[in-house]
Amino acid sequence: MPNQAPSATRDEPEAATGQRPAIRLSGLRKHFGDVHAVDGVDLDIPPGEFFSMLGPSGSGKTTVLRLIAGFELPTEGTIELDGRDVSRLAPFERDVNTVFQDYALFPHMNVMQNVEYGLRVKRVPKQQRRERALEALKTVRLEDYGSRKPAQLSGGQRQRVALARALVNRPKVLLLDEPLGALDLKLRQAMQLELKQIQRDVGITFVFVTHDQDEALTMSDRIAVFNDGRIEQVGPPEEVYERPASAFVAGFVGTSNLLGGRGAESVIGRPGLFSIRPEKIRIDGQLSEPAAAGETSATGTVTDVVYAGATVRYSVALDAGGRLSVVRQNTDGVFADGRVRLSWRNEHSFQVQ
Numbered sequence: 222m223p224n225q226a227p228s229a230t231r232d233e234p235e236a237a238t239g240q241r242p243a244i245r246l247s248g249l250r251k252h253f254g255d256v257h258a259v260d261g262v263d264l265d266i267p268p269g270e271f272f273s274m275l276g277p278s279g280s281g282k283t284t285v286l287r288l289i290a291g292f293e294l295p296t297e298g299t300i301e302l303d304g305r306d307v308s309r310l311a312p313f314e315r316d317v318n319t320v321f322q323d324y325a326l327f328p329h330m331n332v333m334q335n336v337e338y339g340l341r342v343k344r345v346p347k348q349q350r351r352e353r354a355l356e357a358l359k360t361v362r363l364e365d366y367g368s369r370k371p372a373q374l375s376g377g378q379r380q381r382v383a384l385a386r387a388l389v390n391r392p393k394v395l396l397l398d399e400p401l402g403a404l405d406l407k408l409r410q411a412m413q414l415e416l417k418q419i420q421r422d423v424g425i426t427f428v429f430v431t432h433d434q435d436e437a438l439t440m441s442d443r444i445a446v447f448n449d450g451r452i453e454q455v456g457p458p459e460e461v462y463e464r465p466a467s468a469f470v471a472g473f474v475g476t477s478n479l480l481g482g483r484g485a486e487s488v489i490g491r492p493g494l495f496s497i498r499p500e501k502i503r504i505d506g507q508l509s510e511p512a513a514a515g516e517t518s519a520t521g522t523v524t525d526v527v528y529a530g531a532t533v534r535y536s537v538a539l540d541a542g543g544r545l546s547v548v549r550q551n552t553d554g555v556f557a558d559g560r561v562r563l564s565w566r567n568e569h570s571f572q573v574q
């Protein structure tokens with residue numbers, strides 16, 4: 222039997238799992254005059270996690286990242302990295318690296334020199350420098366591009382060089398602030414998958430900032446949804462999408478219907494505000510059919526049909542009051558009838574704040 226002392230301090234509450242968080246934010250606040258950029262954030266990020274901070278512009282994501290990196294000091298609260306309070310330490314005293322959107326490579330240096338640069342500053346011997354830079358370039362699959370200048374690379378390749386430049390320092394934590402923001406959609410989607418693969422390969426904790434919900438859903442182990450300097454919800458992508466904790470999250474992550482008032486009371490059977498994803502709703506013309514067991518149904522009139530190729534989006538005004546948007550796979554054409562019945566499984570409509 223291991224003789225475990227009870228953990229009395231907040232330093233070791235993970236004794237049970239044996240895992241200390243890579244990052245712990247406690248009561249974190251950052252005020253710029255009257256602007257409460259970060260307004261009370263508590264968060265644990267375990268080692269090796271791909272963690273995303275998702276939220277609209279101005280919700281405080283970059284400020285949280287800059288606080289973790291040490292480019293800003295907190296107004297209140299603490300930042301721990303691997304159990305050590307770094308709240309007041311300078312950036313270079315923290316075992317983190319940051320990749321920004323404007324990845325600012327040195328244009329006069331070739332790829333290898335760009336990647337080596339940080340190690341040269343740290344006076345790592347030449348031979349070792351080369352080896353580590355080559356290893357970092359291999360990780361991002363650019364080992365054959367060492368002698369190119371940044372201008373001779375595509376946007377995606379330049380982004381990968383920036384990543385290699387951060388990875389070469391072998392940080393425990395990599396902070397990425399909208400690193401794919403400057404890329405066009407196709408390249409961006411390709412890079413999302415690559416970045417996720419690289420993170421799996423190196424096993425470093427990634428904290429990834431984005432305002433793009435698809436990006437966050439695609440890449441992350443867990444997502445924190447930011448609103449106004451606070452976290453509204455933290456969880457795996459499925460949970461945040463399937464079970465949004467608030468009307469804000471339901472609206473920001475994917476599209477969602479919100480049904481309230483008279484419509485909710487009549488259709489759901491109790492008052493409140495309910496969220497239903499458009500793709501969970503079926504649409505048919507069987508107006509007088511009762512709802513199947515475990516399902517909810519409502520009749521209404523189609524007021525708008527948007528044809529989007531693979532899917533068709535219907536807007537339906539419910540007879541009971543309120544409006545629901547329905548997305549249907551375009552398997553057998555557009556459902557054109559005016560009067561329709563909508564139905565969904567009971568668990569797909571749920572109450573939100």
Ligand code: ADP
Pocket residue numbers: 253256257258276277278279280281282283284285
């Ligand atoms: P996000 O990255 O989510 O878009 P930011 O963290 O950049 O949000 O900004 C959060 C809020 O803090 C915004 O209202 C922004 O204008 C404000 N802010 C950020 N940095 C500064 C600063 N240095 N001085 C004053 N206000 C700032």
Ligand code: MG
Pocket residue numbers: 282283284
């Ligand atoms: Mg930002």
